[in-house]
Amino acid sequence: MATASAFIDIPVSADQVWQLVGGFNSLPDWLPFIVSSEASEGGRLRHLKTADAAIVERLQTFDNAGKTYSYSIVESPFPVADYLATLKVEAQGEGTRVTWSGSFTPVGVSDEEAHALFKGVYEGGLAALKANFPG
Template sequence: MATASAVIDIPASSDQVWQLIGGFNSLPDWLPMVTRSELSEGGRLRTLRTDDGTVIVERLEAFDNAAKTYSYSLAQSPFPVKDYLATLSVEALGDGSRVRWSGLFTPVGVSEVEAQELFNGVYQVGLTALRANFPG
């Protein structure tokens, strides 16, 4: 399996950051490319719509509010991967916090390097957008 990840430090407490990103339906609140998120299956499935009209469906696989982490898989996406599992987590770091977004997947029709570059980019752009919500 291939992996990708991004990490960013944010000048806000882990509780403040988790308050913004911890909800499985909260991507439109902090990720500009996601314009809509709708939950179904009792909150375990989210259907995302991006600013270019792309639809992505993700399934919540694990959620731990106390540890400030959740993992999800792809049920439907345009991405050239299968067996995708990503994790978003927040940890306390002094007066601030560290956010990590990582994924495991098997590339389909593209090289491992191409798939890794794709998701490294998605995660880094996403975390940079998240950081913009916490000036300081």
């Protein structure tokens, strides 16, 4: 099993960040490469579209008070299986730390290649998130 993670510090309250990212179906609101997200199964499944791919993810855990959720991939073009990721928003001093991490089994690629892929997704996504909070 391989893993990847990234974090970013944002100079606003955890409540403000969670308001934007806390909805499982809210990725298009802050992640530019997600063109659309459609919920099904009472909001537990999200059908994501990028410019050139479709991804289906299932909500596994959700803790609104703890400002965290975990999800798995049901369908995607990514070369992994057994994917489980967590997005966590934590108050940190005057601001917020957001951590996005995942574990997965590479399929047809090395652990290092899979790690690099998701580390890039997480870092790029968190940078896009921070851009929503100028200053």
